[in-house]
Amino acid sequence: MNVIKIGGSTLRTAEDFERMAERLAAHHPPPAVVVVSALPMVTRQLEQAARLAEQRRLPEALEVLGRIVRHHEELTAVLLGNSAACQLLAMLARELEQRTERLLHGVALTGELTPRTLDRIVSIGERLALGLLGHVLAQRGLSVATLPAAELIVTDAAYGNAAPLEDAIAERVRQRLLPAFDRADYILTEGFVGATLEGETTTMGKESSTLTAALLARQIHARELVIYTPVSGIFTADPMEIPSARRIHHLHYDDAERLARAGLKLLFPTMIAPLRAAMCTLRITALDAPGGGGTQIDAQEDESSPFVVMGDALDYVILPSEKKAQLPSLASSNKLIAASEFGGIASIVGEPQALSSYTQHAAAQQCQYVRVWARWVVQSQRTELVRLLAGLPGIEAMAVSFAERDVLASAITLSSAPVLPELHEALLRLLE
Numbered sequence: 001m002n003v004i005k006i007g008g009s010t011l012r013t014a015e016d017f018e019r020m021a022e023r024l025a026a027h028h029p030p031p032a033v034v035v036v037s038a039l040p041m042v043t044r045q046l047e048q049a050a051r052l053a054e055q056r057r058l059p060e061a062l063e064v065l066g067r068i069v070r071h072h073e074e075l076t077a078v079l080l081g082n083s084a085a086c087q088l089l090a091m092l093a094r095e096l097e098q099r100t101e102r103l104l105h106g107v108a109l110t111g112e113l114t115p116r117t118l119d120r121i122v123s124i125g126e127r128l129a130l131g132l133l134g135h136v137l138a139q140r141g142l143s144v145a146t147l148p149a150a151e152l153i154v155t156d157a158a159y160g161n162a163a164p165l166e167d168a169i170a171e172r173v174r175q176r177l178l179p180a181f182d183r184a185d186y187i188l189t190e191g192f193v194g195a196t197l198e199g200e201t202t203t204m205g206k207e208s209s210t211l212t213a214a215l216l217a218r219q220i221h222a223r224e225l226v227i228y229t230p231v232s233g234i235f236t237a238d239p240m241e242i243p244s245a246r247r248i249h250h251l252h253y254d255d256a257e258r259l260a261r262a263g264l265k266l267l268f269p270t271m272i273a274p275l276r277a278a279m280c281t282l283r284i285t286a287l288d289a290p291g292g293g294g295t296q297i298d299a300q301e302d303e304s305s306p307f308v309v310m311g312d313a314l315d316y317v318i319l320p321s322e323k324k325a326q327l328p329s330l331a332s333s334n335k336l337i338a339a340s341e342f343g344g345i346a347s348i349v350g351e352p353q354a355l356s357s358y359t360q361h362a363a364a365q366q367c368q369y370v371r372v373w374a375r376w377v378v379q380s381q382r383t384e385l386v387r388l389l390a391g392l393p394g395i396e397a398m399a400v401s402f403a404e405r406d407v408l409a410s411a412i413t414l415s416s417a418p419v420l421p422e423l424h425e426a427l428l429r430l431l432e
Helices: 015-025 043-053 058-080 082-109 114-120 124-139 166-180 209-220 253-261 270-277 321-331 354-356 379-392 420-431
Strands: 002-006 034-036 142-145 185-188 193-195 202-203 223-230 251-252 281-285 295-298 307-318 336-342 344-351 363-374 397-400 407-413
Touching: 002 209, 015 058, 015 124, 034 209, 034 336, 043 058, 043 082, 043 114, 058 082, 058 124, 058 363, 082 114, 082 124, 114 202, 124 142, 124 185, 142 354, 166 209, 202 270, 202 363, 209 223, 209 270, 251 253, 253 270, 270 281, 307 420, 363 379, 363 420, 379 397, 379 407, 379 420
Parallel strands: 002 034, 002 223, 034 185, 142 185, 223 281, 251 295
Antiparallel strands: 193 202, 281 295, 307 344, 307 363, 336 344, 363 407, 397 407
8 A cells, every 4th residue: 555645746737647547547546545745836825815805905915816716717617628537627616615704704814814714625636636536536437535634634723734643644544544445446635625523624844745644644554655756756846847857766765854954855854754654765856767767765774975055045134133022022023044243234034024123224125045955974075065066156155064974064145146056067077
């Protein structure tokens, strides 16, 4: 028994749904659990609608919600035609839309968006995707049943970043998931979403669908968890931005966990522990990967020396000196990423919404947060890595963490010019 996690970005078009159905039938024999994410950008758009409602911009919020539902309806029409399944999905979409509209009206009325309400709003993206994929697979001849994640994934009540309660999840898997295989070969459920013991909807953090898949893989003693993404594995950099990036064919659990905590978006930081406990192999691949290739993660040691370069654009804001006294309140917003003082001016790096009240008298520009994770044991290579990162243009802050197996170096650079390609090429040369 295995688990397959289908990333939302993998299902962008009707053709992607068709290929996914073919892939399941050809490469993933039953019984199997399939974990589904919301379609691309849907979760972010739902949060945008919620924030607009909080600002009492209800018509704009409803417009965003309407676009999401229409997109799903259009995909449904292409994939299912004028069938009974299409009509059922239209009814589901309308029900979810009406439910969400009521939530948005309530938020707009009070001007308050609680984490609990936000979780209820953003979770409908997974519900829409679950229904659509389930009907597509059934129409293509696969024996499928859907089981809402709220009936499987039990969490605490830390809305927006809920922690799974594994003992309760184990009991739900025994009671509800395993018996479901009596009526279907593939059981589909949502990622990202859970519920408290009292039944209140929660989410476990952005990109946490892979955590859902890992939790279920542990509980059903899966041999393998396969994650489908737009790229065929973990690369030395984002191959969509750096064509020379090389795929990493194998990682140890420890390396994958460290890399996830360093910020690699393909892996959720806490997903490796349940896989390690179950000795379940993780494979990251893509629909178009030849021969099912990708990156494999397991307990096997590896003598190779992989590295990964990551980077994010940030907003750099310079505050006048009279604002320095307000820095503690800014830091408490949990949006602060880095801060330093020089020459009587405070330099803040963070998200613009956290800094909006501080930017009236501030000059703002783009900067970058760069990370390099590398499993190197040769001291000279570690030293060279530090030297390369310290040589980035406009370096503002830097931190290096050495562990027994690897090194993680991070830097804030005020440069808005692309620095990752040159850094990546230098690291490639260093390893050759």
